[in-house]
Amino acid sequence: MNIGELILVAIESIKSNKLRSFLTTLGIVIGIAAVIAVVGIGQGGRAMLMQEMEKFGTNMFGIWVNYRDGESFRLDDLQINDITVIKENVPQVKYLAPASYGQMQLRGSKGHKSVQVIGTTADYAQVRNLETVWGRFIRDDDAAVGRRVIVLDERTALKLFGPGNPVGKKVMLMSNSAVVVGVIKSDSSMLGFNSQQIAYLPWSFLSRLNGWEVIHELQGSASSKEEVEAAMNLSKKILERRHHAPNHYYAYSLEQEMESANKVTGIMTLIIGCIAGISLLVGGIGVMNIMLVSVTERTREIGIRMALGARRKDILVQFIIESIVLCLLGGFIGIILGYGGALLVARLAKWPPLVSGWTVLLAVGFSVAVGLFFGIYPANKASKMDPIEALRRD
Template sequence: MSFLESLRGALSNLKTNKLRAGLTMLGIIIGIAAVIAVVTIGMGGKAAIMQEMEKTGVNLFILYSKTVGQRNSPDGNNLTWQDMESLKRALPQVKSLIPASMEYGTLEVQQKNISVMIVGTTPGFAEVRRRDVASGRFFTDEELAADRRVVVIDQKVADTLFGAGNPLGQQVIVHNVPCRVIGVLAKDQSAFAQFDMGPQNAFAYLPWGTWSDIYSSRRVDQLQGSTVNEADLEGTITQAKRILNQRHGTIDQYDAFNVQQLVQAANKITKILTSIIGLVAGISLIVGGIGIMNIMLVSVTERTREIGLRKALGAKERDILTQFLLEATVISLIGGIIGIIVGSGSALLAAKLLKWPPLLSSWAIVTAVTFSIVVGVFFGYYPAQKAAKLEPMDALRYE
């Protein structure tokens, strides 16, 4: 019997028992669909993280003292303006470096007020943090040098204090000091927004000297910067921490944060979730394979007389073995193909709902098809061998 004849016989038998074949495929379908969906969603999630990195900048970093914000911490550990200037001179690979000094306070306009994080910084803040100005402008180097009482606010602050009105040119009270609003920043969508202290998107930005005068403090809570090249990031952070410790006479007092740490954490979580769901999918495939073996054993029992008749007419053991193996493989393969369609569709739908890039993994599809065939052959071999080993006379006498 040729391979094509065995295949036609296998397909004919499956058509005869459509419901049973469909139920047998169910475990394979669920397992393969889960694998495809998990891999595709995972790849889309990683691509979405990379897009967030691009928004923020893959070469940005934040330096800070480990005791920042702690009560009774030594003043000598605080970052300073001089630290920033020293790092700029010592690290030519640093493209830009700005200070960020922070105090939690209240902005007031007439009878309205809002709790915000008030940040003292320099004009380079908007560029370093890639913040868009929704209206007005950020303060200039001249305003920084003159310690002008000007303020840039976030959109949330503008909506709370001014509603539909125009905030530009209006005065707000910052720690009992009137400051003129010169700009409104658009909402911060970057990954760095999660690292900022204080209420998200409720910030006010002052020239650093103005902030220093208002709060009678020369401390710097953070140094935020970027490197010329992404490859320089880790080395720059290491050098910067070493220089800061030398300047302050400390050991391991300073640390840094960058977006790549978020990516590493997200990738770790993704791998864990993928492994867990992949394990569940693997169990489903094993259950599906056992289902195939069970149904094929039932099929062998039901077709014992047919097997005996075929062997009496000259069919060889390998012909019987091939036909039953093909039936098991076809069940598994069809289930795998349906699983790929279901898994791909589910993953693309999830990507659309989550607004992630829809990425289908070709290697996952090839692996899924290969694995479904392997499952069919592995779990179908025993029933097929059992059928092939039947003696013709015993099979013909089977009731």
């Protein structure tokens, strides 16, 4: 008896008990749906995260004070000279920019808005992959000459001046004025890095406005992905040496952030994977239970088949196939439900659903494995029956 015939026999028998078969596979359905949904959502989320981070360039790194280890920030911890020294001594560092953060009320011809201002240099645009819509970003000579210029992001520009090119117009900040030299593209990023409205000033100009010099953070990019590690570590060393402050600085890279993000999603996947595993186990036991009932109910059928020439192996395979088909059925329903779930979450979270062929294959594999594992015992019991006894049974 070939496998095709056996599968048909199995389907016949499952069809003759539709409700029972459906209830039996429910555990498998839930288990597989959970696996597919979780993996799908996880993979989609991860892909989204990667995509977002790629936008910044994966070569990016940053250095600030090591708050994690309880160090506290002093105004002179990061100085503009540090940048010069690092750039001269660390060839792996391609761009390095200071970032001095503040909040300011900006006033234009059409309106006003309180935005985050970042005092920085020309390199910042390279580090953060900023795109200019109009005009230009801050240039190195702005700082040198002490120009009072400002770069707005699109949304801030719209708020202050209405639609159109605002380059050359005047912005009032506190009691000072600055000329708009450029507008950069607002990024509607998922991760919220750039979602705030931002204005960029030359670092020296911001220092003058504030009345003190401060750099909160250095942001740089390495010349290649492989050199990020070296770039940030060497930069950190130089800072420690120049400020005689070992362990005072903390360097991070997007690579690291991605890894820790992956770790978090990995743990979540593991937890829900365990739940799915338990569900599959419970489902499998349900399948075994029903198969045992089925074997008992069909004792006479087994006897008849044996009398007609079924070998013990034929009976064994018949019931194992039935168990596998039952689980596969649950698996397929689970895949559809799980995919639907992943699609729904992806739609809500606005990221691409990603249920890979591998995941589906894995789910199918799991179904078959559960069916096989929990089908063996009942099938074995069926195949061990004495044909005379079996024929006598009602």
